[in-house]
Amino acid sequence: MTTSSSERGVGLGMPELPPPAYPDDVRARLEADAREIIARYPDSRSALLPLLHLVQSEDGYVTRTGMKFCADVLDLTTAEVTAVATFYSMYRRRPSGDYQVGVCTNTLCAVMGGDAIFETLQEHLGVGNGETTGDGKVTLEHIECNAACDYAPVVMVNWEFFDNQTPASATRLVDDLRAGQPVEPTRGARLCTFKETARILAGFPDERPGAVEEGGSAGHASLVGLRLAKGEAQPARVVHPRESAPQEEPVHEPSPTERLSSHDPVETSASDPAHPSGPTAEEGE
Numbered sequence: 001m002t003t004s005s006s007e008r009g010v011g012l013g014m015p016e017l018p019p020p021a022y023p024d025d026v027r028a029r030l031e032a033d034a035r036e037i038i039a040r041y042p043d044s045r046s047a048l049l050p051l052l053h054l055v056q057s058e059d060g061y062v063t064r065t066g067m068k069f070c071a072d073v074l075d076l077t078t079a080e081v082t083a084v085a086t087f088y089s090m091y092r093r094r095p096s097g098d099y100q101v102g103v104c105t106n107t108l109c110a111v112m113g114g115d116a117i118f119e120t121l122q123e124h125l126g127v128g129n130g131e132t133t134g135d136g137k138v139t140l141e142h143i144e145c146n147a148a149c150d151y152a153p154v155v156m157v158n159w160e161f162f163d164n165q166t167p168a169s170a171t172r173l174v175d176d177l178r179a180g181q182p183v184e185p186t187r188g189a190r191l192c193t194f195k196e197t198a199r200i201l202a203g204f205p206d207e208r209p210g211a212v213e214e215g216g217s218a219g220h221a222s223l224v225g226l227r228l229a230k231g232e233a234q235p236a237r238v239v240h241p242r243e244s245a246p247q248e249e250p251v252h253e254p255s256p257t258e259r260l261s262s263h264d265p266v267e268t269s270a271s272d273p274a275h276p277s278g279p280t281a282e283e284g285e
Helices: 024-038 044-059 064-074 078-085 107-125 167-179 194-201 220-229
Strands: 099-104 138-143 155-157 160-162
Touching: 024 044, 024 064, 044 064, 044 078, 044 194, 064 078, 099 107, 099 167, 107 138, 107 167, 138 167, 155 167, 160 167
Parallel strands: 099 138
Antiparallel strands: 099 155, 155 160
């Protein structure tokens, strides 16, 4: 006696229907933008990444309709487009908020308070990782290192930096975003919505008056190493315990046989012209 697939609890399901097309006016506008993007590349396939940002700027995330559009204009299969869209985390696969609030929980930010910030925001907003508030304003997520360790812990909103955060300051930040209050990043241009950010990432100019001039550069902490390398920084100070007075310590002069590290030069018969080395012995002699 055999059993059917339904009796075995196996659902064969129906094939997924093709995604709906963009309305004619939307498609015409996107096609004009797509031609401008594709013209930048000698190989049209290379335009896929900015095209995905383009359709994300239209829908707020990469929809099946958006992926089908990219496939059509680049003469690719939807499988090829899907493989790219699912690989990069900057492409959203479901509806998300106007403001993507990312809390760095990588090593340094975590130990400096990133984990506490993330837990506080989850409780305060009532959402989990990758979820969006009911008003559609904020999507919360934990993110990997965003190369701002010198300002840890760091929160990013639509890829703009908010440095040296605390649970309290991060809570005020998301409250202001939801209330529509103006919010200024620590560095860089003033915030725009996630859709507007996606269009800029697609390669189109930021048309907000003065926004380009507001774009910041590396902060002071990021440039300390560069200034030190140029000899511009003050010499390092030895910091002694608070309750003990500094004591003079004799300077140790290493003997000729001592090596401070494996990188310190050591004079040998090979490096001393007055004592040239003899012939190199063969292995085993």
